[in-house]
Amino acid sequence: MVLQVRNLTVTYGQKKAVDLISFEVKPGQAFGLLGANGAGKSSTIAAVLGIEKSTFDELVIIGKSPIRNRKEIFEQVGVQFQETNFQDKLTVSDACEQWRSLYKTTADLPALLQTFGLADKEQQLVKLLSGGERQRLAVLLALIPEPKLVFLDELTTGLDTKARRMLWKQLATMKENGLAIVLTSHYMDEVEALCDEILILREGQTVFHGTIQEALVVSGKTTLEDAYLFLAGEEEYWG
Ligand SMILES: Nc1ncnc2c1ncn2[C@@H]1O[C@H](COP(=O)(O)OP(=O)(O)OP(=O)(O)O)[C@@H](O)[C@H]1O
Numbered sequence: 001m002v003l004q005v006r007n008l009t010v011t012y013g014q015k016k017a018v019d020l021i022s023f024e025v026k027p028g029q030a031f032g033l034l035g036a037n038g039a040g041k042s043s044t045i046a047a048v049l050g051i052e053k054s055t056f057d058e059l060v061i062i063g064k065s066p067i068r069n070r071k072e073i074f075e076q077v078g079v080q081f082q083e084t085n086f087q088d089k090l091t092v093s094d095a096c097e098q099w100r101s102l103y104k105t106t107a108d109l110p111a112l113l114q115t116f117g118l119a120d121k122e123q124q125l126v127k128l129l130s131g132g133e134r135q136r137l138a139v140l141l142a143l144i145p146e147p148k149l150v151f152l153d154e155l156t157t158g159l160d161t162k163a164r165r166m167l168w169k170q171l172a173t174m175k176e177n178g179l180a181i182v183l184t185s186h187y188m189d190e191v192e193a194l195c196d197e198i199l200i201l202r203e204g205q206t207v208f209h210g211t212i213q214e215a216l217v218v219s220g221k222t223t224l225e226d227a228y229l230f231l232a233g234e235e236e237y238w239g
Pocket of ligand 1: 012017035036037038039040041042043044
């Protein structure tokens with residue numbers, strides 16, 4: 001098991017943003033955290049990484065505690081955040097080198113730049129990249145440490161169709177090689193393309209946890225999007 005989470009709770013003031021959620025992720029498996037805006041997905045990821053305060057019965061990443069062994073875990077876990085802030089004068093190449101310098105072992109950078117369609121942008125300022133290119137750079141940086149587990153928050157938001165397909169294909173290959181993925185997404189085609197298991201949050205609580213096939217069966221729907229809307233309790237808006 002690469003990740004074990006049991007009864008994780010995140011509280012902001014009086015509000016439980018994440019309420020007793022539990023899940024596990026195995027090597028080579030992609031786990032999708034789904035839910036409406038504000039359902040608690042980012043809070044879950046931040047708590048799992050030990051960035052956000054939480055309570056739990058079990059929280060183990062690659063055999064270690066992200067609270068007590070943050071440094072060791074950092075070497076083996078990649079993180080792509082929704083919005084990465086880059087300095088104004090930073091080129092793509094600088095960003096990659098800075099990131100690489102943080103880790104003991106790193107992936108083949110020219111190959112990653114090629115894969116992510118950024119090989120000809122190395123000297124370009126990050127702030128001048130298009131939104132989609134910046135997004136691809138954020139995913140590339142998450143993969144630099146050759147992680148065993150990667151967290152991808154809204155993986156392909158803002159990406160064009162070709163770039164999305166390229167990323168899915170790349171991640172599918174990495175999964176075959178044992179990479180474990182935790183991703184949040186609002187796109188059910190992406191979830192179907194990548195996820196082996198999903199957990200749907202509604203106001204911080206688990207309303208479904210299982211495979212996509214199970215979500216279809218439990219909801220009695222024929223598409224994942226319909227199943228998601230039903231299980232997340234959002235169907236009433238669409239009738
Ligand atoms: N630091 C904070 N202090 C207080 N409330 C917070 C804080 N961070 C998040 N929240 C609240 O906790 C709830 C869960 O937020 P979270 O960002 O985890 O949702 P999300 O599922 O990731 O949403 P989105 O899809 O919009 O990214 C929301 O109601 C949010 O307003």
